[in-house]
Amino acid sequence: MSATELDATIGSTLITRVTDNTDVTIRSLYSIQPIVLIFFRRFGCQLCRSYALKLSNELHPILKKNNVGFVGVGLEKFGLEEFQAGNFFSGDLYVDQGKKAYQILGLPYLGWIKGITDLFTQSSKAWMDETKKMGVQGNLRGDGFQLGATYIVGPKDGKVWLAHPQKDYGDHPSIDSIIQALRDNIPEFRE
Numbered sequence: 350m351s352a353t354e355l356d357a358t359i360g361s362t363l364i365t366r367v368t369d370n371t372d373v374t375i376r377s378l379y380s381i382q383p384i385v386l387i388f389f390r391r392f393g394c395q396l397c398r399s400y401a402l403k404l405s406n407e408l409h410p411i412l413k414k415n416n417v418g419f420v421g422v423g424l425e426k427f428g429l430e431e432f433q434a435g436n437f438f439s440g441d442l443y444v445d446q447g448k449k450a451y452q453i454l455g456l457p458y459l460g461w462i463k464g465i466t467d468l469f470t471q472s473s474k475a476w477m478d479e480t481k482k483m484g485v486q487g488n489l490r491g492d493g494f495q496l497g498a499t500y501i502v503g504p505k506d507g508k509v510w511l512a513h514p515q516k517d518y519g520d521h522p523s524i525d526s527i528i529q530a531l532r533d534n535i536p537e538f539r540e
Contacts, residue, residue: 362449387440392425399437421438424451499511
């Protein structure tokens with residue numbers, strides 16, 4: 350996806366804010382400030398929970414200092430209550446019921462065979478090890494074969510500063526790469 354396509358592609362797509370069950374456009378999330386936008390695979394996913402927790406602990410304080418929004422989107426409500434109760438994510442949560450944005454963005458859907466074999470990729474195994482060390486658990490409810498993505502989106506025009514669609518379950522951008530993308534685009538970025 351090019352730097353200008355995200356807004357034209359999904360800017361007008363409606364997602365539901367978890368806190369008040371209100372539908373908002375994705376464009377409204379970055380209309381006044383840049384955002385780190387994470388499309389989670391599933392709220393019950395162990396690897397998604399550990400990634401959310403790592404970002405919340407290590408990245409979110411830096412985002413707050415720089416007035417950068419922190420947004421998580423799930424594709425369904427399965428596991429949402431546990432996700433919230435476990436305090437895995439410190440940002441704002443939304444649900445893309447029907448996977449409209451996931452489909453428009455072309456985020457991969459693995460299916461049974463690829464979904465099972467992807468459990469054994471190097472990055473998936475590394476995240477599983479990290480997840481075990483963190484003591485994070487999950488559940489198997491919901492759509493387990495949809496991959497997610499992490500984007501950093503600039504304010505107003507929705508210019509993409511970083512795009513990282515997942516290639517497998519454990520494929521996430523490093524915190525360093527997220528910070529670097531922010532540093533490259535925010536003149537007075539503070540760590």
